[in-house]
Amino acid sequence: MSSDVVIRVEGLGKRYVASHRTEGSGLRTRFAAHLKEYLPMLRQREEDYFWALRDVSFEVKRGEILGILGSNGSGKSTLLKILSGITPPTEGRAWLRGRIGSLLEVGTGFHPEMTGRENIFFAGAMLGLSQREVRAKFDEIVDFSGIEEFIDMPVKRYSSGMYVRLAYSVASMLRSDILILDEVMAVGDSAFREKSQKNIAKAARDGRTILFVSHNIPAVKQICETGFILRRGKISYRGDAAGATATYLREIQQISDFAEPQGPDRDLSKAPRFDRTDRVILRRISMFDRNGRPSNEFTSGDRLTIKIELDNHDVQEPYFTIFFISETGERAMTLYSTHQHYKAPRGSTIVECAIERANLVAGTYRLIVDFGSFSMGQFQSMDCVADAITVTITSPVDWGPPRFVANQGYILQPATWTTRQILAMENN
Amino acid sequence: MNSDIDNSFIGSTEEHLVEAGTGGTSLGLSELWQQRELVWIFTKRQIFVRYRQMALGIFWVVLEPLAYLLMMTAVFGTLLKVNTGNYPYVVFAFAGLMPWLLFSKATTAAANSLTDNMALISKVYFQRLLLPVSGVIREFFDSAVVFVILVITAWIFGYPPTLKLLLAPIILTYASVAALALGLWLACVMVPFRDIRPLLGLALQAGMYATPVLYPADLVPQALLPYYQLNPMYWTIELFRWLLLDRPVTLTASFGYSTGAVILALLTGLIVFASGQKRVVDVQ
Numbered sequence: 001m002s003s004d005v006v007i008r009v010e011g012l013g014k015r016y017v018a019s020h021r022t023e024g025s026g027l028r029t030r031f032a033a034h035l036k037e038y039l040p041m042l043r044q045r046e047e048d049y050f051w052a053l054r055d056v057s058f059e060v061k062r063g064e065i066l067g068i069l070g071s072n073g074s075g076k077s078t079l080l081k082i083l084s085g086i087t088p089p090t091e092g093r094a095w096l097r098g099r100i101g102s103l104l105e106v107g108t109g110f111h112p113e114m115t116g117r118e119n120i121f122f123a124g125a126m127l128g129l130s131q132r133e134v135r136a137k138f139d140e141i142v143d144f145s146g147i148e149e150f151i152d153m154p155v156k157r158y159s160s161g162m163y164v165r166l167a168y169s170v171a172s173m174l175r176s177d178i179l180i181l182d183e184v185m186a187v188g189d190s191a192f193r194e195k196s197q198k199n200i201a202k203a204a205r206d207g208r209t210i211l212f213v214s215h216n217i218p219a220v221k222q223i224c225e226t227g228f229i230l231r232r233g234k235i236s237y238r239g240d241a242a243g244a245t246a247t248y249l250r251e252i253q254q255i256s257d258f259a260e261p262q263g264p265d266r267d268l269s270k271a272p273r274f275d276r277t278d279r280v281i282l283r284r285i286s287m288f289d290r291n292g293r294p295s296n297e298f299t300s301g302d303r304l305t306i307k308i309e310l311d312n313h314d315v316q317e318p319y320f321t322i323f324f325i326s327e328t329g330e331r332a333m334t335l336y337s338t339h340q341h342y343k344a345p346r347g348s349t350i351v352e353c354a355i356e357r358a359n360l361v362a363g364t365y366r367l368i369v370d371f372g373s374f375s376m377g378q379f380q381s382m383d384c385v386a387d388a389i390t391v392t393i394t395s396p397v398d399w400g401p402p403r404f405v406a407n408q409g410y411i412l413q414p415a416t417w418t419t420r421q422i423l424a425m426e427n428n
Numbered sequence: 429m430n431s432d433i434d435n436s437f438i439g440s441t442e443e444h445l446v447e448a449g450t451g452g453t454s455l456g457l458s459e460l461w462q463q464r465e466l467v468w469i470f471t472k473r474q475i476f477v478r479y480r481q482m483a484l485g486i487f488w489v490v491l492e493p494l495a496y497l498l499m500m501t502a503v504f505g506t507l508l509k510v511n512t513g514n515y516p517y518v519v520f521a522f523a524g525l526m527p528w529l530l531f532s533k534a535t536t537a538a539a540n541s542l543t544d545n546m547a548l549i550s551k552v553y554f555q556r557l558l559l560p561v562s563g564v565i566r567e568f569f570d571s572a573v574v575f576v577i578l579v580i581t582a583w584i585f586g587y588p589p590t591l592k593l594l595l596a597p598i599i600l601t602y603a604s605v606a607a608l609a610l611g612l613w614l615a616c617v618m619v620p621f622r623d624i625r626p627l628l629g630l631a632l633q634a635g636m637y638a639t640p641v642l643y644p645a646d647l648v649p650q651a652l653l654p655y656y657q658l659n660p661m662y663w664t665i666e667l668f669r670w671l672l673l674d675r676p677v678t679l680t681a682s683f684g685y686s687t688g689a690v691i692l693a694l695l696t697g698l699i700v701f702a703s704g705q706k707r708v709v710d711v712q
Binding site: 017082083084087088092093095096097098099100102109114118122128130 | 448469477547548549554706707
């Protein structure tokens with residue numbers, strides 16, 4: 001056990017009484033559900049419960065900025081609430097070393113009737129700062145918020161921007177050894193966000209350990225060093241922040257691991273469908289190069305043809321959308337069919353989509369194919385395959401980096417460069 | 429065994445263990461003492477917030493009980509002519525009403541403290557015992573103001589203040605502790621069962637008539653008196669009238685029993701609260 005570890009979580013789990021059994025039902029059911037909460041001997045069946053978090057174990061080292069990703073209901077908030085001491089776990093344990101400051105909401109303890117000044121003192125106290133500490137940092141807080149002239153006004157008169165800036169400024173003064181932050185980056189304008197990001201980075205440089213939960217994937221990528229993904233209450237990925245954000249992006253788009261090789265021709269009949277689509281309309285997808293040969297390896301700028309076989313029985317005005325997803329999980333390119341006002345014949349058809357120049361940077365892309373009806377300006381998805389096919393693009397010699405490099409954009413645009421000497425005459 | 433996280437600053441080497449607890453639990457009293465500054469700030473804020481938006485502001489502290497007193501005097505003193513011996517009805521009733529209102533409001537404040545502060549409880553950790561305690565302290569402060577008016581009123585009616593008044597804080601604390609005990613019992617159960625709120629209002633109303641607030645205890649049948657006297661508020665009010673109006677009071681065995689009951693209720697209330705508050709976020 002390294003002495004550098006400041007948070008150790010072992011087999012943490014949190015169970016709630018399943019709320020779908022209590023809501024909207026009659027008085028007796030509701031009463032029984034509440035009684036079960038209080039009288040453990042009444043609870044016997046496992047289906048009375050729902051596990052918001054289960055078997056979660058991880059360690060965090062001093063000075064680490066850990067990003068926690070996960071969709072709504074994945075257990076992120078529950079985890080932070082347990083670590084903050086707001087709610088006890090049902091099983092497992094968490095050990096934390098150092099003073100803990102948690103910020104699960106911006107503006108906790110703010111009261112609209114109180115002035116900015118009064119709220120600073122109160123919110124500071126709620127966050128665990130002594131009044132002496134708040135007094136010492138008062139000017140710094142006001143300065144950070146940038147709303148000095150309104151400080152003696154009740155916060156109910158503040159604009160929402162001013163309100164969150166003041167609230168965040170109080171919280172940013174938390175100087176705990178462990179900071180637990182939930183969705184704090186969502187506040188203020190971009191300048192203020194940048195300021196608060198720097199503030200978090202500085203706190204970590206000072207040796208503070210930060211747990212950072214956000215839906216803002218770029219922010220997690222930028223601020224955090226390590227990260228994990230929570231999925232239905234379990235850790236589904238643990239690694240560095242870049243890996244976690246890329247995996248998370250792929251996960252929410254339901255794209256599997258990139259390592260798995262795929263050919264230029266795929267049967268889609270049994271491929272996993274995206275979320276709600278239950279119909280199987282898309283049958284097969286294949287790719288061809290400029291000579292009409294099956295291939296899914298191209299050089300940037302090549303002609304690329306995608307053929308889709310489908311059984312369309314009832315869609316009058318169909319649309320296709322093809323997304324190219326990069327290795328980092330971001331959407332690099334989108335192909336729409338709507339501009340062609342395409343009308344498909346009923347029954348089994350083959351649709352061909354040709355790109356004259358696939359000007360993508362080198363890398364491997366996953367294709368999401370979406371099919372549906374487009375009428376009156378409304379898209380309605382009928383069948384969507386999240387992980388339809390893979391395409392690998394290489395750069396032509398001397399044309400940019402030969403392999404995918406994150407944060408270099410996705411388009412490799414050929415340009416014409418001309419050079420001409422400036423003559424002395426022209427300068428005058 | 430189950431030590432919760434706290435935000436107090438001991439040093440960077442402090443350790444916290446969050447565990448699925450089945451065993452013993454701390455009452456949170458030492459943590460509350462560590463967070464006493466927060467108790468004070470919290471109480472102060474609640475007092476401010478309550479009166480800030482009212483045109484008459486802090487005057488409501490005395491306006492409300494005085495209006496109540498006038499109504500009671502009109503009905504029980506003037507219309508029904510309740511026999512209060514040599515004591516003018518207004519002073520007699522005021523001396524009962526003031527401690528009763530403290531008890532009633534403090535009980536309500538403590539019982540509602542968790543429900544009213546749910547937003548705070550579910551977002552930040554602090555010793556939750558702070559909430560009912562601060563609710564009771566707030567009402568104690570309010571009633572201190574009313575107490576001053578009461579002393580002046582008594583003086584006007586010919587009962588000048590004596591050194592006995594120094595005992596008033598002790599008697600009021602006794603009533604506050606009884607209120608806290610009752611509030612602690614109810615606070616956690618109140619969260620899932622909001623029905624308790626109106627029920628408590630009714631119970632307190634009934635309690636006022638079961639206590640010699642608006643009438644003297646002599647009206648109660650002799651046989652019932654030992655039971656009637658088990659009510660801690662009976663003793664609070666009788667003692668209050670003794671120290672203000674020099675009205676004689678005899679301490680009986682019931683005084684000992686009711687004091688014992690208050691202490692027992694407080695201890696069990698603390699235990700009930702300590703174990704209930706942990707789950708309170710989950711059952712809201």
